[in-house]
Amino acid sequence: MLIELVEVSFTYMAHTPLAQTALRGVNLTIKEGEFVGVIGPTGSGKSTLIQHFNGLLFPNEGNIYVEGVRLEKKTNLKSIRQKIGVVFQFPENQLFGETVYEDVAFGPRNLGLSEEEVERCVKESLTLVGLDFDTFKHRSPFLLSGGEMRRVAIAGVLAMKPKAIVLDEPTSGLDAKGKQGILSYLDDLHKKENLTVILVSHDMDEIAHFVERLVVLDKGEIVFDDSPKKIFLQADKLTEMGLGIPKICELMVILKKRGMEVPLDVFEVEEAKQAILKAIGDRR
Amino acid sequence: MKFFTTPIGQYFPAESFVHRLDPRVKIVLTMFLMGATFAIKNYSGFVFLSLFLFFVILLSKLPFLWVLRTLRPLRYILLITFLIHLFLTPGLVLFKISFLKITEEGLKNGFFFCVRLIFLVAGTSLLTFTTTPVELTDGIEYLLSPFKWFKVSAHELAMMMTIALRFIPTLLVEAEKVLKAQLARGADFESRNILKRAKNLIPFIIPLFVSAFRRADELAMAMESRCYRGGEGRTRLRVLEMRAKDWLTLLFSPIVFIAIVCAGRIGF
Amino acid sequence: MIELINLSFTYNLKREDEIIALKNINLRINEGEFIVVLGANGSGKSTLAHHLNGFLLPTSGDMIVEGMNTKEPDNFWKIKEKVGMVFQNPDNQIVATVVEEDVAFGLENLGFPREEIRRRVDEALEIMQMSVYARYEPHLLSGGQKQKVAIAGILAMRPKYMVLDEPTSQLDPISRRSILEVLHQLNKDYGITVIHITHFVEEALSASRVLVMKEGEIFLDGSPFQVFKDLRVLNSSGVSSPIIATLAHELVKSGLSLSLPIFSVERIADALC
Numbered sequence: 001m002l003i004e005l006v007e008v009s010f011t012y013m014a015h016t017p018l019a020q021t022a023l024r025g026v027n028l029t030i031k032e033g034e035f036v037g038v039i040g041p042t043g044s045g046k047s048t049l050i051q052h053f054n055g056l057l058f059p060n061e062g063n064i065y066v067e068g069v070r071l072e073k074k075t076n077l078k079s080i081r082q083k084i085g086v087v088f089q090f091p092e093n094q095l096f097g098e099t100v101y102e103d104v105a106f107g108p109r110n111l112g113l114s115e116e117e118v119e120r121c122v123k124e125s126l127t128l129v130g131l132d133f134d135t136f137k138h139r140s141p142f143l144l145s146g147g148e149m150r151r152v153a154i155a156g157v158l159a160m161k162p163k164a165i166v167l168d169e170p171t172s173g174l175d176a177k178g179k180q181g182i183l184s185y186l187d188d189l190h191k192k193e194n195l196t197v198i199l200v201s202h203d204m205d206e207i208a209h210f211v212e213r214l215v216v217l218d219k220g221e222i223v224f225d226d227s228p229k230k231i232f233l234q235a236d237k238l239t240e241m242g243l244g245i246p247k248i249c250e251l252m253v254i255l256k257k258r259g260m261e262v263p264l265d266v267f268e269v270e271e272a273k274q275a276i277l278k279a280i281g282d283r284r
Numbered sequence: 285m286k287f288f289t290t291p292i293g294q295y296f297p298a299e300s301f302v303h304r305l306d307p308r309v310k311i312v313l314t315m316f317l318m319g320a321t322f323a324i325k326n327y328s329g330f331v332f333l334s335l336f337l338f339f340v341i342l343l344s345k346l347p348f349l350w351v352l353r354t355l356r357p358l359r360y361i362l363l364i365t366f367l368i369h370l371f372l373t374p375g376l377v378l379f380k381i382s383f384l385k386i387t388e389e390g391l392k393n394g395f396f397f398c399v400r401l402i403f404l405v406a407g408t409s410l411l412t413f414t415t416t417p418v419e420l421t422d423g424i425e426y427l428l429s430p431f432k433w434f435k436v437s438a439h440e441l442a443m444m445m446t447i448a449l450r451f452i453p454t455l456l457v458e459a460e461k462v463l464k465a466q467l468a469r470g471a472d473f474e475s476r477n478i479l480k481r482a483k484n485l486i487p488f489i490i491p492l493f494v495s496a497f498r499r500a501d502e503l504a505m506a507m508e509s510r511c512y513r514g515g516e517g518r519t520r521l522r523v524l525e526m527r528a529k530d531w532l533t534l535l536f537s538p539i540v541f542i543a544i545v546c547a548g549r550i551g552f
Numbered sequence: 553m554i555e556l557i558n559l560s561f562t563y564n565l566k567r568e569d570e571i572i573a574l575k576n577i578n579l580r581i582n583e584g585e586f587i588v589v590l591g592a593n594g595s596g597k598s599t600l601a602h603h604l605n606g607f608l609l610p611t612s613g614d615m616i617v618e619g620m621n622t623k624e625p626d627n628f629w630k631i632k633e634k635v636g637m638v639f640q641n642p643d644n645q646i647v648a649t650v651v652e653e654d655v656a657f658g659l660e661n662l663g664f665p666r667e668e669i670r671r672r673v674d675e676a677l678e679i680m681q682m683s684v685y686a687r688y689e690p691h692l693l694s695g696g697q698k699q700k701v702a703i704a705g706i707l708a709m710r711p712k713y714m715v716l717d718e719p720t721s722q723l724d725p726i727s728r729r730s731i732l733e734v735l736h737q738l739n740k741d742y743g744i745t746v747i748h749i750t751h752f753v754e755e756a757l758s759a760s761r762v763l764v765m766k767e768g769e770i771f772l773d774g775s776p777f778q779v780f781k782d783l784r785v786l787n788s789s790g791v792s793s794p795i796i797a798t799l800a801h802e803l804v805k806s807g808l809s810l811s812l813p814i815f816s817v818e819r820i821a822d823a824l825c
Contacts, residue, residue, distance in 0.1 A: 280808070
């Protein structure tokens with residue numbers, strides 16, 4: 001069990017009149033090698049949740065374990081933060097290094113690695129996000145394109161060789177190509193390096209394709225925790241939460257209502273095509 | 285991260301006579317109060333002034349203890365001020381502990397200085413507790429506007445203050461985000477070694493600067509696209525208006541101050 | 553009418569790092585249009601937007617707004633009154649510390665009398681359905697709400713044209729949808745010409761006209777119907793196709809007879825049964 005949350009509740013400004021509960025009795029386990037999507041409307045507690053994974057926030061109630069170690073303020077948080085890398089929204093806003101190299105090296109250096117090891121980490125992580133080490137190492141991170149800056153920032157977390165990487169809206173603000181780039185590199189990382197990936201997003205269409213498991217948060221509680229296919233069967237509930245469902249699911253629901261024999265747990269173009277062709281074929 | 289949850293400005297929302305006063309009146313009266321604290325030279329004067337201040341706090345519906353709390357950070361300064369005056373003022377010696385002499389004048393001076401400091405802080409706190417930063421900015425802009433002729437543009441000053449007020453919360457949120465992002469990369473902001481700690485601040489400060497400059501750039505563009513070209517020919521949606529109670533307060537409060545100062549002079 | 557005549561623009565002109573951002577663009581924007589501009593990053597969308605109200609001046613060619621050339625310094629402010637601009641980051645375009653005062657900002661700059669400012673501010677907030685938040689501090693609003701405040705601030709100035717430079721790119725899907733709805737309402741009910749720049753291809757489906765930019769040139773220009781007809785051409789500009797359009801395309805390839813293009817869920821459902 002890589003990450004385990006047991007009955008976790010969290011309240012901002014607890015014990016004050018401004019108290020705001022962000023998480024309520026959350027139970028969640030994430031195994032090594034999973035690719036999990038966390039989805040929920042704005043204010044559902046997604047960001048609060050991921051800050052619990054690496055000890056940036058501690059629950060008011062309940063417990064969190066990372067590889068069996070319970071997180072509390074006196075835990076060795078550095079080693080936890082090395083294991084669970086967290087990339088926040090718009091991570092390019094955290095860049096500070098004079099060169100891409102310096103920036104990506106920040107994490108490994110904080111871990112006290114030797115300069116040789118640091119260089120190896122930087123090189124590997126830049127390669128992992130699709131940036132050529134020799135081309136980029138001496139460039140200023142501030143003069144890169146938006147997509148490249150974001151990759152450098154992600155590399156900065158990957159360079160710590162985490163067991164899991166948690167990303168909050170990693171594609172927000174990027175164009176279609178930039179989005180696809182980031183997502184496919186994450187997919188590769190997961191498949192080739194067996195990295196655990198936790199992807200937080202509010203865009204169903206985007207995340208459905210990649211993840212094996214989807215955790216749906218609403219008002220601080222986990223509402224669904226299942227495969228995307230099963231979750232998209234609950235179209236009504238998702239729409240009610242303001243999440244919406246992938247366009248193709250939407251179509252399948254309409255077709256089914258009109259009497260066409262199509263499955264509802266379909267959200268990819270290829271699957272949808274086969275399903276529609278089959279349904280029309282059967283009808284004839 | 286207590287630092288980031290401290291509210292900006294000290295405004296304490298309440299519905300009171302003092303809250304509703306025109307900010308210009310409040311600023312002018314605060315000045316008067318400052319003047320009065322320095323003009324008073326006797327114990328009785330301070331007693332009257334304390335009573336007056338107490339009355340204003342009651343009138344403004346602020347919790348009394350809450351106002352007192354603002355004096356807390358002052359405690360060491362007060363202590364040091366008091367001790368310096370106590371030991372270093374020449375005059376009639378009351379006690380003598382080896383080379384340290386406590387004089388009657390020292391006791392009195394120390395006491396007066398501490399009380400003045402307390403009044404200064406309490407008075408300005410009262411102003412900021414009962415006036416929103418926006419009102420303050422407006423009041424200052426208005427009061428400074430006669431100084432246009434001395435090449436001090438009150439409008440620009442006020443615009444700068446407004447923008448600062450507008451962006452402080454935004455930048456604080458940003459600061460927290462950067463801090464957390466760097467913590468997630470194993471940054472150490474709590475090292476015992478001061479030099480190391482200062483060095484560790486770089487990854488925190490640089491992103492903040494970069495973002496502040498970017499914001500400034502974009503804001504300038506947005507302002508220009510809404511035809512902002514300085515204070516010339518500009519009108520305002522919100523204008524300050526003096527009502528009867530503002531005029532009356534402005535008229536009567538100075539009389540009270542003068543009375544207190546005079547009472548202090550003739551008294552003991 | 554806005555006219556771009558042989559307009560080119562180069563950043564860092566005649567320097568080593570010069571970048572040609574716009575190449576010889578000819579374009580006419582008519583009143584009442586709802587134009588969505590698509591294109592990959594670096595295709596020149598934003599540079600184009602920054603020409604429309606005279607932030608950037610063409611290195612060659614002309615940009616003419618209602619007969620006024622942006623090159624003429626006298627026209628600088630007049631053009632900004634006609635062409636309002638909303639930017640990407642909702643945080644960095646709100647000036648005042650109270651919502652209604654921010655909406656008033658443009659009118660204050662133009663020196664309108666107080667009563668008129670009041671009227672227009674209330675009206676603009678009403679249209680944007682933000683009246684409840686009139687006395688709020690902007691930092692307490694969500695991204696979508698901030699963006700609505702920004703739009704209200706432009707709306708209050710009653711411009712003929714509204715240029716929006718990726719206003720939805722940092723918002724969640726719900727806010728995105730509601731901003732798009734509001735823009736259509738402004739276009740339909742108040743006759744404001746909207747030029748909406750975005751990288752969400754789905755937002756182009758309801759436009760009256762779609763421009764696709766590629767490498768500083770206008771690559772496609774037409775109704776959504778025309779632009780989404782040939783997906784291969786569209787994709788070659790780096791713009792992905794709407795997912796339903798792709799599905800319809802695939803179905804046709806597999807032998808179904810549908811009349812392309814189809815890009816909305818309703819239309820494809822109707823076509824299928």
